[in-house]
Amino acid sequence: MSPETLEPIADSAWPARERGRLGGWRLNATDGFSLRINACWPLGEPDRDPEGAIDAVEAFYAARGLPVRFKLTDGATAPADLAERLERRGYASHGETLLMTGQVAGGADAEVVLSADPDPAFEALLVASAKGNAADARERLEALGRIPAPARFARLVLDGRTAALGACAVDGEAVGIFGMRTDPDFRRRGLARRVLDALLAEASSLGARTAYLQVEEANAPAIALYAARGFSTAYRYRYWSRPARD
Structure with a gap:
């Protein structure tokens, strides 16, 4: 399955307590621990200009007392220059994760x-x-x-x-x-x-018929386990956040 097909399925499978939309951008908010359910997933074009959409995401998480976090997925992030836009605002990438797939x-x-x-x-x-x-x-x-x-x-x-x-x-x-x-x-x-x-x-x-799972790139033992079981990396994603200020 392609990222465009699989990412919405993965989003629905691990549901946040609160969910919102800005066009193709999905907003997930819970208590701030599990990154996937506390991040914006920009899987399609937003319903406004990109800079305005970033502003709206920042306001969404600020209103809930949560850090602002974007989940950018290879092959399924819109607009294509979103990483560059976030970098200009002081965001940095972290938490590189593999999405692995295998036969059921x-x-x-x-x-x-x-x-x-x-x-x-x-x-x-x-x-x-x-x-x-x-x-x-x-x-x-x-x-x-x-x-x-x-x-x-x-x-x-x-x-x-x-x-x-x-x-x-x-x-x-x-x-x-x-x-x-x-x-x-x-x-x-x-x-x-x-x-x-x-x-x-x-x-x-x-x-x-197709299984998928997410594993952090740094978790070598888990990657080895899944690879031995026939799973392989389909694509990767990274989180983008702004460093906490003193």
Whole structure:
């Protein structure tokens, strides 16, 4: 799938609490932690001149007490010179991320519990993985709860404990993978791959044919895992923000 096709699907799969539009620019606002749901996605031409649109985006986030952030995607950003416009205003790029795609194929796993909603054990591991940032964990749990149906949540249980988890959102023939986590006590045992395989098998039964996921360029272990599973980089995106002022 091209960025023009896949980016709107990815936006819908990880929904912000508050959403707005400026023509082809999508405004997402939540609590400020998960970058994708706290950024403007300029996926088409705005409904006004670009400089006026940037002004409107800045006003939107300022009114909510959130930092102004743009998510610029290779092959799906309009206008084409938006990065240059932002740079002139003092914005800088950061958080380069790969969007990887792969075939939907996997296998059921007797130790992976699948459900249509995140259960308390799923939530507990996600909260623990936030390393004490309760607000970040709450934002992500609420975003997971907003994933449109059909969604699936997977927990791999070993020795009576939730050792790894993940989630997926199916939209037609596309399925997005989100929330992959492994308990530190169970790492380096191939559990993330087992969760991924179980999610992909379930997504296949729901009609999905192409899987996608986002992974930061700096996360070499995750990239290696997904590459070994047959995923490859389809395109990249970067965030643009202004440095905080003292």
